[in-house]
Amino acid sequence: MQYDSLDLALTAKRIPRENWPLIRRITEYIGVRGYQLASNYVKASRSNGCPDLHIYYGYTGGFMSEQEAINAAGDVERWQFDGRSGLWSILHPENKTREGGGGNGRQTHRESAVCPNCHLTVPSNNICDTCGWEQSGQG
Incomplete structure (x- = not known):
């Protein structure tokens, strides 16, 4: 489904609405021509034809450089999403990587695996909710 809004x-x-101000800031800086729903994220198509942004529950990916991520989102936690593509991601205030769902100011991480693709905490079933990566063995 396609959205203009x-x-x-x-x-x-x-x-989460707690993430909307940051996401709005990012999309205004980047320049987005439209939004499309994907299986577990919102795809934001850039006006300039560069790689789409992928807006997930707890993070946004698709920045072309670390500097672009900083310029768009400010000084937030960020990482290179995929070494092959060179794209960067930023963490939203409300996310699933922090104990209690994040957004509460606590930085204590759960004692469990972290997906090497999405950098999100893997649930107890050892399968990433975002990309489907499966942790093998004891981790």
Whole structure:
């Protein structure tokens, strides 16, 4: 489904409202022409034809450089999403990597695996909710 409105797309994917101001800042800086729902994220198509942003519950990926991520999102936690593509991601205030769901100011991480692709905590079933990566063995 295609959306012209960021708010409608974020509502449809149940992205926490606590993350909306940061996401809005990012999309305004980047310049987005439209939004499309994917299986577990909102795809934001850039106006300039560069790689799409992928807006997940707890992070946004698709920045072309670390500097672009900083310029768009400010001084937030960021990482290179995939060494092959060179794209970067930033962490939202409300996310699933922090104990209690994040957004509560606590930085204590759970004692469990972290997906090497998404950098999110893997649930107890050892399968990443975001990309499907499966932790083998004891981890």
